[in-house]
Amino acid sequence: MSTGAIGQAHPRLEGREKVTGAARYAVEYPVDGVTYGWVVPATVVRGRITRIDTTEALASPGVLAVVHHGNAPRLATMVEPDLWLLQDPAVHYRGQYVAVVVALSLEAAREGARLVRVEYDTGPHSTVLTDDHPGLYKPDEVNPHYPTDTAEGDFDAGYAAAPVRVDATYRTPAYHNNPMEPHATTAQWTGGRLLVHDSNQGASSVRATLSELFDLPRESVRVIAEHVGGGFGSKGYAKAAVVLTALAARHVDRPVKLALTRQQIFGPIGYRTPTIQRVRLAADTDGRLTAISHDAISQTSMIREFAEQTAVYTRSMYAAPHRRTTHRLTRLDVPTPFWMRAPGECPGAYALESAMDELAVAVGIDPVELRVRNDPEVDPDQGKPFTSRNLVACLREGARRFGWADRNPTPRSRREGRFLVGSGMAGSAYPTRSRPSSARVTARPDGGFLVQINATDIGTGARTALWLVAADALGVPPERIEIRIGDSDLPTAPLAGGSMGTSSWSWAVIRACAALRAKLPDGRPPDAEVSAEADTTDEIGEQAALPRYAYGAQFVEVRVDTTTGEIRLNRMLGVFAAGRIVNPTTARSQLIGGMTMGLSMALHEGGLLDERYGDWVNHDLATYHITACPDVESIEAYWVDEHDDELNLAGVKGIGEIGIVGAAAAVANAVYHATGVRIRDLPIQLDKLVGVSELA
Ligand code: MOS
Numbered sequence: 001m002s003t004g005a006i007g008q009a010h011p012r013l014e015g016r017e018k019v020t021g022a023a024r025y026a027v028e029y030p031v032d033g034v035t036y037g038w039v040v041p042a043t044v045v046r047g048r049i050t051r052i053d054t055t056e057a058l059a060s061p062g063v064l065a066v067v068h069h070g071n072a073p074r075l076a077t078m079v080e081p082d083l084w085l086l087q088d089p090a091v092h093y094r095g096q097y098v099a100v101v102v103a104l105s106l107e108a109a110r111e112g113a114r115l116v117r118v119e120y121d122t123g124p125h126s127t128v129l130t131d132d133h134p135g136l137y138k139p140d141e142v143n144p145h146y147p148t149d150t151a152e153g154d155f156d157a158g159y160a161a162a163p164v165r166v167d168a169t170y171r172t173p174a175y176h177n178n179p180m181e182p183h184a185t186t187a188q189w190t191g192g193r194l195l196v197h198d199s200n201q202g203a204s205s206v207r208a209t210l211s212e213l214f215d216l217p218r219e220s221v222r223v224i225a226e227h228v229g230g231g232f233g234s235k236g237y238a239k240a241a242v243v244l245t246a247l248a249a250r251h252v253d254r255p256v257k258l259a260l261t262r263q264q265i266f267g268p269i270g271y272r273t274p275t276i277q278r279v280r281l282a283a284d285t286d287g288r289l290t291a292i293s294h295d296a297i298s299q300t301s302m303i304r305e306f307a308e309q310t311a312v313y314t315r316s317m318y319a320a321p322h323r324r325t326t327h328r329l330t331r332l333d334v335p336t337p338f339w340m341r342a343p344g345e346c347p348g349a350y351a352l353e354s355a356m357d358e359l360a361v362a363v364g365i366d367p368v369e370l371r372v373r374n375d376p377e378v379d380p381d382q383g384k385p386f387t388s389r390n391l392v393a394c395l396r397e398g399a400r401r402f403g404w405a406d407r408n409p410t411p412r413s414r415r416e417g418r419f420l421v422g423s424g425m426a427g428s429a430y431p432t433r434s435r436p437s438s439a440r441v442t443a444r445p446d447g448g449f450l451v452q453i454n455a456t457d458i459g460t461g462a463r464t465a466l467w468l469v470a471a472d473a474l475g476v477p478p479e480r481i482e483i484r485i486g487d488s489d490l491p492t493a494p495l496a497g498g499s500m501g502t503s504s505w506s507w508a509v510i511r512a513c514a515a516l517r518a519k520l521p522d523g524r525p526p527d528a529e530v531s532a533e534a535d536t537t538d539e540i541g542e543q544a545a546l547p548r549y550a551y552g553a554q555f556v557e558v559r560v561d562t563t564t565g566e567i568r569l570n571r572m573l574g575v576f577a578a579g580r581i582v583n584p585t586t587a588r589s590q591l592i593g594g595m596t597m598g599l600s601m602a603l604h605e606g607g608l609l610d611e612r613y614g615d616w617v618n619h620d621l622a623t624y625h626i627t628a629c630p631d632v633e634s635i636e637a638y639w640v641d642e643h644d645d646e647l648n649l650a651g652v653k654g655i656g657e658i659g660i661v662g663a664a665a666a667v668a669n670a671v672y673h674a675t676g677v678r679i680r681d682l683p684i685q686l687d688k689l690v691g692v693s694e695l696a
Contacts, residue, residue: 003478005469005472005477006468006580006582007581008468008583008584009584009585010478010585011464012463012464012585013467013483017227018227024226024227025181025227025229026181026197026225026228027186027197027258027259029186032255033254033255034186034254034255034257035103035104035109035254035256036106036108036256036258037100037101037102037244037245037257038100038106038112038258039097039100039244040097040098041094041096041097041264041268042093042094042095042098042118043094044091044120044122045091045093045094045122045125045127045614045615046091046092046125047121047122048091048121049068049069049091049098050089050119050120051117051118052066052099052116052119053118054068056115056116057112057113057116058112060103060111061108062103062104062105062107062108062109062112063103063108063111063112064102065102065248065251065252066099066101066116067099067100067247067248067252068086069087069089069098072247072251073247074087075213075247076212076213076214076215077212077213077215079209079212079213079238081303081304082240082303083213083238083243085243085244085247086098086100086244086247091120092301092303093302093333093334093335093614094267094613094615095268095335095615096335097244097264097268098118099113100244100258101116102248102252102254102256125333125614126332127333127611127614128611129274129330129332130276131169131276135330136297136328136329137329138326138327139327142308142309142310142327142344143343144309146309146312149326151323152321152323152324152380153320153321153323155322155323155324157322158282158290158291158321158322159290159291159293161282161290162283162284162290163283163284164282164284164287164359164363165283165362166281166355166359166362167278167279168354168355168358168680169276169279169680170275170277170279170351170354170681171274171275171277171680171682172272172274172275172277172347172601173605173606173608173683174274174606174607174616175272175340175601175606176267176607176619176624177231177232177233177234177270177271178262178621178624178626179231179232179235180229180230181199181228181229181230182259182260182261182264183199183234183235183239183240183242183259183260183265184199184241184258184259185199185242185246186245186256186258187245187248187249187255187258188255189249189250189255192216192220193216193222194214194216194221195222196221196222196223196224196245196246197224198223198241198245199228199229199231199241200223200228200236200242201225201228201231201233201237201456201495201497202225202236202237202494202495203223203224203225203456203488204454204488204492204493205237206223206225206242206488207223207488209238210238210243210246213243213246214250222487223242224487225456225487227457227486228456228457228459228486230458231458231496231497232339232341233339233340233341233497234269234339235269235458236339236495239270240260240269241260245257245258262620263619263620266619266620267335268335270335270336271335271337271338272337272343272347273298273299273308273337274298274299274607275298275308276296276298277294277310277348277351278293278295279293279294279295279314279354279355280355281356281358281359282320282322283359283363285363286363286373287359287360287369287370287373287374288373289319289359289374291323292314292318292320292322292323293324293326294314294324294326294348294352295326295328296310296325296328296351297328298310298327298328298329298330299329299331299334299337300329300330300332300337301333301334302331303336304336305331306336308327308343308344308347309343310347310348310351311325311326311327311348312325312344312345312348313348313349313352313429314348316376316379316381316382316429316549317352318374318375318380319374319376319377320380333614334614341597341656341660342430342594342657342660342661345429345657346657346661346664349661349662349664350601350662350665350682352665353427353428353662353666353669354426354669356370356371356427357426357665357669357672361411366409367425368395368396371392371395371427372395372396375392382547385546386546386547386548386549387644387646388642389549389551390551390640391429391552391553393640394428394553394575394576394640395425395427395553395575397575397638398554398555398574398575401555401575402423402425402557402573404425404555409673411672411673412675418561418562418563419559419560419561419562419568420559420675421557421558421560421674422557422560422670422671422673423555423556423557423670424556424665424667424670425553425555426553426662426666426669427551427552427553427554427662428551428553428554428576428661428662428663429551429552429661430499430550430657430661431498431499431548431549432500432503432548432549432550432579432647432653432654433500433503434500434504434507434536434647435500435504435540436494436504436537437453437491437493437504437508437536438453438491438493438508438534438536439451439452439453439493439505439511439512439533440452440491440512440531440532441470441513441516441532441533442530442532443516443519443520443530444525444526444529446525447480448480448481448482449474449476449481450482450483451467451509451512451513453466453483453485453493453505453508454485454489454490454491454492454493455485455486455493455496456485456495456496457486460496460501460586460590461583461585461587461589462485462502463483463485465502465506465582465586466483466485466502466509468582468583469510470483470513473510473513473514475517475523491533491535493505493508496656498654498657499550499656499658500654501654501656502582502654503647503650503652503653503654504536506582507536507539507540507650508534509534510649511534511539512534514534515532515533515534516532546646548644548653550576550653550654551577551578552575552576552577552659552661552662553575554572554573554574554595554663555572555573555574556569556571556572556573556670557571558570558671558674560689561686565688565690566686567603567671567684567686568631568633569599569631569633569634571633572595572632572634572636572666572667573636574592574636574638575637575638576591576638576639576640576655576658576659577653578639578658579644579647579652580642580651582652587639591658592636592637592659593659594656594659595635595637596627596632597660597663598660599667600627600631601660601682601683602664602665602668602684603627603667603683603684603685604625604627604631605625605627605683606624606682606683606685607624637659667684668682677689
């Protein structure tokens with residue numbers, strides 16, 4: 001008995017609260033007697049703190065305390081090295097938070113932080129990734145748990161024997177997560193209990209980490225994340241802000257609010273690792289791939305291994321008898337890289353989908369057709385059928401909507417005044433996953449329902465999607481349902497990450513709704529509240545492991561100013577196959593958001609690290625350019641109908657990340673088509689094109 005609520009376009013439930021300012025974020029809750037924290041970042045790259053002089057800071061008006069490794073409360077277990085904050089004098093990277101000043105006002109805390117004097121012993125450092133770095137090694141696995149290397153057939157022989165070959169190396173810089181709301185926390189200790197309002201992507205896991213760090217029973221920790229201003233992976237687990245705030249609040253025995261500034265989040269919150277990627281493709285003269293290899297190099301920090309799965313995308317995307325992928329890593333004196341929207345798949349697809357474009361040119365076949373020709377029957381990596389694979393449908397539908405057939409394939413063939421105009425495209429894929437979740441649904445005597453689940457809405461529209469899912473499962477109009485999320489006191493649920501929030505949470509919500517309906521056989525409101533709970537742990541553990549992915553096709557047209565080298569986007573169009581689309585309104589926003597971030601990756605963003613100081617030179621929004629509205633003249637996202645019953649109860653594939661995958665390659669391929677110049681080093685800022693003789 002579905003109400004058809006799934007698939008109805010609906011504005012987000014909290015939209016009015018957000019635009020009127022009524023929605024509260026982590027540091028916006030009024031708290032009696034609250035104080036303010038401000039972090040002190042390390043000003044050396046590598047070394048040890050030898051002395052902290054807090055005299056001046058403590059004498060500054062309003063300053064209550066300077067919390068540092070010499071006086072901070074002790075954490076019980078390391079849990080992970082990046083959270084071992086204010087516990088020892090070691091400095092592992094520039095910008096590491098080495099102290100927190102707590103004061104009666106934000107301004108006093110900031111002034112106090114300026115007055116803290118820290119002295120260090122320092123040593124030599126290495127902060128820049130190179131393909132011949134002596135520290136390169138093979139990690140045991142890559143994120144989240146993929147094999148490091150794969151090989152099938154005989155790549156070297158297959159490559160050598162082929163009539164058409166591409167061998168290209170692509171480079172991507174560090175990219176910094178810049179959610180609208182930087183990481184922020186309010187922490188309050190009451191007796192032995194800890195309450196935090198924190199900006200994160202999953203309050204259940206943050207609660208678990210805090211309970212370990214502070215050696216508290218889970219029931220003594222409550223984490224509220226009612227509204228979150230973006231995360232993109234950087235708020236996936238407990239991060240520095242929440243730990244520092246809890247430490248500071250315990251030290252001063254008062255509530256503390258701590259909001260990191262934009263400048264303070266460049267690096268320490270995690271960033272997308274730079275990559276160096278060599279891709280080799282070999283094909284017959286009809287464009288059928290015979291050999292594919294993808295060798296990826298990336299970096300991690302000295303304290304924690306994060307090995308990004310850069311080449312994993314290449315394992316399942318296109319068919320060929322001879323295939324090989326490898327990952328190598330270097331430890332540098334840098335903050336630990338971490339998740340950023342489609343970690344691995346996104347930079348990996350940039351390289352592979354660029355190389356496919358180079359192959360299309362080399363073999364003289366249309367790039368859409370080349371991809372159609374190499375679409376595998378079964379997953380090349382696992383040898384099993386996909387639950388559904390609609391890449392070709394996306395390619396065809398995208399080409400039709402974009403008007404691809406009218407394109408003259410010759411580079412530099414279209415000139416409009418001082419501009420060269422060109423178009424490019426790329427394929428896209430992102431894995432579909434679900435994690436165990438629980439949920440509770442209550443029927444009320446007035447005919448209403450309450451759905452409770454500790455899901456997180458990081459700005460995606462998750463709250464609204466689950467509300468529609470519940471309406472569908474209960475067979476009632478959504479307006480009769482109240483939904484509560486974003487609080488660790490609610491039934492435990494996985495984080496909003498890996499594009500698996502909606503698939504995981506809806507599974508538990510649908511099960512709980514079914515259990516509730518079984519308790520109300522006549523479908524009438526109960527005399528007193530009746531609740532039902534569900535937990536999908538066992539069910540998801542038994543899930544058959546057929547390969548499952550969302551797919552997409554990205555199309556881009558750019559114009560390049562022949563005088564300045566400036567690249568402007570004329571239009572961008574994506575078509576996706578992502579299972580059932582729960583709420584078209586917010587789904588479209590997710591997809592165009594991802595595509596825009598891919599445009600940003602291709603043309604605008606890029607962290608510049610100065611090896612002398614081990615510091616990010618551009619670390620604010622004035623110097624680290626992120627694509628903004630005027631950079632996007634036209635952007636459209638569509639999806640094809642896809643019904644896949646193998647996936648999960650709601651039939652969804654997840655849409656948080658697929659939009660960014662392939663987007664940068666489509667832009668880079670369009671720049672090549674416009675200019676005849678292949679830039680393999682992102683971002684393609686105008687310095688890489690200006691003065692290039694081909695432009696004149
Ligand atoms: Mo996303 S990078 O998995 O939060």
